[in-house]
Amino acid sequence: MPRYLLSIYQPDGPVPEPEVLNKIMADLDVLNQEMRDAGAWVFTGGLHPASTSTVVRVNDGVVLTTDGPFTEAKEHVGGLWVIEASDLDAALGWGRKAAQATTLPIEVRPFAGYRD
């Protein structure tokens, strides 16, 4: 069964107000249960802000560790799902629900090597 990565595009900045956030969390619980019931759910997780990330690089055997995300974008992956779906239409259906629940854009991207 094909697998897809659904990533949440999260703008950098303050976290939403509690009542907004609570609604989002409740909607996400419903969605995750729906994914499990449908047999689509493989994995999900939310991430700490991009300011908590560290990038490690190896150049000619020398390890270079830098504070902060790899790119200087204004939005970063805020969380993700790995789902199973029969085709892109099915995956986009979950993507639409994820966008509704998170109120954020969702990137739907196929994994290599899970076609059959």
Place this chain on the structure above:
Amino acid sequence: MVHISEIGEIFREEYGRSVAVLVRVLGSIEAAEDAVQDAFTEAVVRWPDAGLPPSPAGWIITTARNRAIDRIRRDASGREKLAQAVLLHGDQHGGDHANGPEGIEADAVEDERLRLIFTCCHPALNRAAQVALTLKLLGGLGTAEIAHAFLVPEPTMAQRLVRAKGKIRDANIPYRVPSGAELPERLKSVLAVVYLIFNEGYAASSGSGLVREDLCHEALRLGRLTTELMPDEPEAQGLLALMLLLDARRAARTASDGGLVLLADQDRSLWDRNEIAEGQVLVRQCLKRNQPGPYQLQAAINAVHGDAAKAADTDWHQILALYGQLLAMEPTPVVALNRAVALAEVEGPAAGLAAVDALELGNYYLFHAVRADLLRRLGRAEEAATAYRAARERTNNNAERDFLEGRIRALTTTGPGPEAQTSDDQPGR
């Protein structure tokens, strides 16, 4: 004797059909295209001596299928995959296409084409990719032809096609006719692609005339295909009617020096009466169904123009009412601009100008051109010239530029002329 040119024509006609069936059998656009190419290569060798088979399309499909099996047998790694694909296909259709041409049912082939057109116009592909894929897979146009038509270097177009096919394969974009709830949005995308192909040909913005006519011809063919495949979709019929009614005026739209001729000034004896008649029949069928949509309304507007033997006979009241309906459905400034042109014909240029001035369309050359014309008709020559200049600065089309230059010259030397002007341009979508 079968001439090679005849095989070329069959290629154009049958390529889309054959690829559509083979995509279903092989599960891959690339493999399907290779197989159909192989089959035509074989046809070029065989048919000149043996004569045309009873069903050239069936022969091509069967041969392509066999060549695909040969290819994959040579490629051991793919053997199992193909076996599965062919088995699955046999299961689904409860029959075996290997029986020969007579084993392929026409309905099944049409279903495959419908699936493929929805795949080509899938919203996960960008519009340029949708257009290129549709022309390539359903229209049977070569990569070089498509590149030429869209004024893109051939390698760029080749890359665009490779990327789009790669995405269909890797992201698993399905070959499927969308279900009821999705269908209206997905159909819009298909019709938008067909209309864009038509407009690219009709607008004649640049490039050689022949290639452009070819695009109009191809869009009409695709339009007929969508109405055949989806006879119950009034907007598909509306689009075909609209394209026929516009295409009917193509010969009258360009002067012998290549200049643009406005609708009001066109020699109506040059209009293609057959296309007008066909378009008007379709518009009447749409009216009977009473499920109006933007394409049907635009077709109806152009059907009214088609009824007028000369410009002065145009039923502007009816056109104004139709634009009113269209504006309610698609409240865009461009539709409002076209409605204002009709309003000027019914209530006079002052009413038209008031409606135009209420629009925020300062970057659109037609906004300035329409304003200029209304000002000219109101005798406000200086303001009209300024507006024509504003229009001229905003178009790259040489024919349109020449036309606007002419208007400016006429205003600055002899003052306003008395003749009416109406836009022949369609609202952008």
